Amino acid sequence: MTVSMYKISVPIFVQYLTSLSAVLDKAAAHCEAKKIDPAASLNARLYPDMYPFSRQVRAASDHAVNTTARLAGAEPPALPNADSSFTELKDRLAKAIDFVKGFKAAQIDGTEDKAIKITFPSGATREFTGQSLLLNNALPNFYLHCTTAYDILRHNGVELGKRDFMGTPVT
Amino acid sequence: MTVSMYKISVPIFVQYLTSLSAVLDKAAAHCEAKKIDPAASLNARLYPDMYPFSRQVRAASDHAVNTTARLAGAEPPALPNADSSFTELKDRLAKAIDFVKGFKAAQIDGTEDKAIKITFPSGATREFTGQSLLLNNALPNFYLHCTTAYDILRHNGVELGKRDFMGTPVT
Secondary structure, eight states, rough: OOOOOTTTHHHHHHHHHHHHHHHEEEHHHHHHHHTHOOOOTOOOOSSSTTTOOOHHHHHHHHHHHHHHHHHOOOOOOOOOOOSHHHHHHHHHHHHHHHHHHHOOOHHHHHHHHEEEEOOOTTSSEEEHHHHHHHHIIIHHHHHHHHHHHHHHHHHHOOOOHHHHHHOOOOO | OOTTTTTTTTTHHHHHHHHHHHHHHHHHHHHTTTTTTTHHHOOOOSSSSOOOOHHHHHHHHHHHHHHHHHTTOOOOOOOOOSSSHHHHHHHHHHHHHHHHHTTTTTHHTOOTTTTEEEEEEOOEEEEEEEEHHIIIIIHHHHHHHHHHHHHHHHTOOOOHHHHHHHOOOOO
């Protein structure tokens, strides 16, 4: 049972997007109980030049969806960019999870050396192999955004623990 | 060039512990320039029941050292727990990096199914395979603590960007 490109991507993305969705439920319940405007949490940041919570969630789901699509050579779905409510963000996560879950191991495995060229919104391009994209770009960024989303909520007093961050491994 | 237990652990741990060490230099320079007591940064937390910065750094290095030791069946070094200065934390990181770097691929590869039992300070035990330890415990926790250390400094006004977090891939 050797590790593979599939094992280190799809189940990981699904696990942490699912735990993030459950964390959104707790954040929504917290706002409800404390009579806090949800927008205050959705727009909360740790520093003025950092992404707000909603954008951290969007970035995490984008990395999961775009990376699996690029590895498998599939077209990523256009995920909704509306993020003015916890419900809208949960909808985005649900669509991302559905998409990522849809890949079979055979579509992702063996893509270590696949040439992947990414054109950024600025027009700049960067060339990866499947392995360098996943290990050196997608996974660190995915964890960075998942963690920072969690950190923002902790910082804002939502009662969460590490178990909420970790969720349940996908088998 | 398939991915392997070594490729998804040693170079990743080394990359992010190294970038964390460089981030410590920037934090120390920030404190120096702004005449901030380093203890204020070392003890900063995002919420009262979260680890302070120094403990986030310690946790990240512990995960890297203990996990590679357990996978390879080696004895982990006793890392210094002094963390009252940036210099002491950098010393801890340097020792952790040296230890993790010392493993060769042959010592870590093929450990997917290795039975690993961990006894926690509470006395509770948990059983893992090499793969479940690395993918479902060590890597998520490692990224969680590295990111939160970075987030704490950003929140405290240290001028850092994502490149500081990412560092340089280890080849």
